[in-house]
Amino acid sequence: MRVFKFGGASVKDADGIKNVYDVLQKVGYEDVLLIVSAMGKTTNALEVVIKNYFDKSSELKSSVQEVKKYHNQIVMDLFEDEKNPVFTAVNSQFSDLEYFLSHNKSPNYNFVYDQIVSYGELISTTILSHFMNHMGIKTQWLDVRNFIKTDANYRDAEVDWELTQKNISKNVKRKILNITQGFLGSDENNFTTTLGREGSDYTAAIFAYCLNAESVTIWKDVPGVMNADPRYFENASLLNQISYREAIELAFYGASVIHPKTLQPLQKKEIPLYVKSFINPLLKGTSVSKGVDLEPQLSCFIVKRNQLLISLSSIDFSFIMEEHISEIFALFHQFKLKVNLIQNSAISFSVCVEDKFDNFKELNAILSKKFKVDFEENVTLYTIRHFNDNAAQTVEDNKVVLLKQVSRETMQVVTKEV
Numbered sequence: 001m002r003v004f005k006f007g008g009a010s011v012k013d014a015d016g017i018k019n020v021y022d023v024l025q026k027v028g029y030e031d032v033l034l035i036v037s038a039m040g041k042t043t044n045a046l047e048v049v050i051k052n053y054f055d056k057s058s059e060l061k062s063s064v065q066e067v068k069k070y071h072n073q074i075v076m077d078l079f080e081d082e083k084n085p086v087f088t089a090v091n092s093q094f095s096d097l098e099y100f101l102s103h104n105k106s107p108n109y110n111f112v113y114d115q116i117v118s119y120g121e122l123i124s125t126t127i128l129s130h131f132m133n134h135m136g137i138k139t140q141w142l143d144v145r146n147f148i149k150t151d152a153n154y155r156d157a158e159v160d161w162e163l164t165q166k167n168i169s170k171n172v173k174r175k176i177l178n179i180t181q182g183f184l185g186s187d188e189n190n191f192t193t194t195l196g197r198e199g200s201d202y203t204a205a206i207f208a209y210c211l212n213a214e215s216v217t218i219w220k221d222v223p224g225v226m227n228a229d230p231r232y233f234e235n236a237s238l239l240n241q242i243s244y245r246e247a248i249e250l251a252f253y254g255a256s257v258i259h260p261k262t263l264q265p266l267q268k269k270e271i272p273l274y275v276k277s278f279i280n281p282l283l284k285g286t287s288v289s290k291g292v293d294l295e296p297q298l299s300c301f302i303v304k305r306n307q308l309l310i311s312l313s314s315i316d317f318s319f320i321m322e323e324h325i326s327e328i329f330a331l332f333h334q335f336k337l338k339v340n341l342i343q344n345s346a347i348s349f350s351v352c353v354e355d356k357f358d359n360f361k362e363l364n365a366i367l368s369k370k371f372k373v374d375f376e377e378n379v380t381l382y383t384i385r386h387f388n389d390n391a392a393q394t395v396e397d398n399k400v401v402l403l404k405q406v407s408r409e410t411m412q413v414v415t416k417e418v
Contacts, residue, residue, distance in 0.1 A: 001174060003216045005035040005182060005204040010219055010278045011124055012040030014077035017131050023219065023281045024177070029137060033178040033211070035204045036128055038120025039074065042067065046117045053101060053112065060101065068094050071123055078131050086130035093123045110154035111191070118145075118192045121181035121200075129179045139177045147171065148185035148206060150193045156336075157185055157193035159206060168210035180207075201259035205273075209265035216271060217285075218258075219278040224286030225258070228301035233394070239286050241295040246385075247273075247288045253383040253410070254304045254340065263288070299391040302383040304340060308355050309379045309402055309414050312371040313348040320349050324370075331366060335359040340381055341412050343405055350403060352381050352414050376402060380415050387411040 010016055016039075024032070038046075045067050052060040071090060079086055097119045106112060122143075129141040147167045150157035164185075172178060182200020185193045195202050201218060208216045222230075223238055225247075230236040242250070244267040251258045258275070266273055266288075276285035294300075312328065314320055328349065332339055336359060341352035353360075360375075367373050379402060382395040392411060399415040406412075 001031050001033060001172075001211050001213050003033045003035065003204050003208045003211070003213045005200055005216070005218045006037065006278065007200060007218075007220060008037040008040050008042065008124075009221050011036060011128060014074050017074070017078060017128055019278060020128065021132065021135055021137070023278055024132075024137065026281050029177045031175055033172065033180065033207055033213075034125075034128070035180060035182045035200055035207065036121065036125045037182050037200045038117075039071065039124045039127075042070070042120040042124070043117055045070070046120055047113075049101075050109075050113055050116050053116070054109065064094075064098065064101070067119075071127070075127060078127070079134065084130065084134070086127060086134075089126050089130065090123055093119055093126060108154070114154045114192045114194045117194065118181075118184050121183055125179050125181050132177060132179070137177055139179050140173055142172070142178055142180035144181045144184050144203065145186035145190070145192055147180070148195075148203065150185040150187055150195070152187040152189075152191070152193065155194055156196045157187070159185065159195070164206060165210045168207060172207075172211060195261075196259075198256075198259045199261075201262040205262045205265045208271050209269060212269065213271055215274060216266060217274040217276055219276055219281070221277065221279060222275075223277045223280065223283055224275045225255075225288075227298045229256070229303055232303050233301055237296070237298055239294060239296070239298070239300075240284070241291055242286060242288045243291055243293045244288060246293040249385060249410075250300060250302065253302045253385070253412075254381075255300075255302050258288070294386070297386065299387055300385040301391070301395070302385075304354065304381040304383075305378075306354075307340065307352050307379045307381045307414070308337075308360060309350065309352050309376040310360075311348060311350045311374040312367065313374075315370070315372055317347055319346050320344060325349065327370075328367070331363055335363040337363065341403070341405060341414065343403060352379070352403065352412075376416065378416075380417075382413045382415065384411045384413075385409060 006020055049063045052063045075086055075090055100115055129139045132139045149160045149163040182203040183194055187193050204216050225239045226236040227239055228236040244263055248263045272289035274285050274287055277283055336357045338354040339351050343350045364373055384391045395413055398418055401413055401415055403414040
């Protein structure tokens with residue numbers, strides 16, 4: 001079985017849905033499992049719904065209506081017959097969403113987030129499945145929450161691999177086009193959980209591992225994995241081959257093409273991962289597999305914007321020792337700040353972190369009781385794998401360098417725009 005993942009950009013409108021059909025016609029669809037994300041910017045739109053649910057109840061109905069209007073337009077563009085069962089199926093999904101909004105009693109933001117945001121994937125796969133059937137490709141629509149079981153760590157759930165393996169190996173049919181959702185799972189009480197943003201790639205890897213798949217292909221609007229984001233760097237080049245080890249390094253540092261958790265299960269069973277273009281599906285793309293680390297051998301640039309640089313120093317000029325660092329990291333874990341860079345001296349400790357849950361203000365109040373805290377918001381972290389002098393100059397020119405760290409293979413620089 002082959003596992004294909006299509007992200008939000010590939011299914012953002014009716015033409016995108018039709019293009020998925022065209023891709024499958026060109027590359028084949030028998031014995032294939034499709035993992036599909038929410039359409040376009042639906043996840044962002046549902047995050048507005050969540051914000052209004054908690055903070056602006058007067059705007060809640062209109063924000064839901066915007067999401068509904070967007071999807072209904074796509075359905076109408078795809079299906080001329082208003083009696084097609086897709087209309088009832090999509091309306092049913094929205095009815096379930098509205099029922100949750102009116103009946104939920106939980107004040108837990110992360111729980112509510114997962115229950116609401118999941119409708120993006122549920123609706124997109126419902127539309128895609130009905131369209132494939134309409135075009136003569138028989139599909140099996142799967143609710144991924146019946147397959148991927150997790151703990152109850154909402155918004156960043158951990159997979160129960162033993163139970164997930166059992167569910168997938170027993171219930172996924174071969175010799176048919178299976179369609180299911182990325183990003184989602186469910187806990188032991190069958191409440192929806194999510195695997196973290198960009199978790200659809202991880203979903204593809206989970207299914208591939210459990211099915212002993214032939215390969216995983218991530219279909220994107222780029223020709224493959226580039227050595228740099230072309231939005232920020234001129235002359236970005238296609239990487240033809242990346243080893244699992246090198247890809248894991250790139251993912252760890254934040255390369256956006258491949259989710260950090262995606263590669264480990266694939267490496268364990270040596271399942272190749274391909275990154276290909278849904279615009280030109282017959283191009284070779286990038287292979288992540290056994291083999292040379294990098295081909296061609298180039299410096300690789302990774303950019304993480306909107307970072308927070310925190311510098312802690314001891315109030316009494318005593319050394320910052322292991323017990324202090326242990327305490328600090330426990331707090332980072334508690335407040336869900338992702339650490340991307342560490343540098344310390346005898347009396348100071350600096351970290352570049354990602355505060356995606358906006359918890360730093362609360363954390364700072366605790367840290368300030370024991371440490372002198374300085375911080376710089378909205379900094380940019382550049383990571384260069386296989387750097388050279390020219391690569392270093394590229395990221396340092398016309399910027400204020402706040403922190404730099406160099407190892408044999410990797411250079412990291414925290415900068416602020418001049």
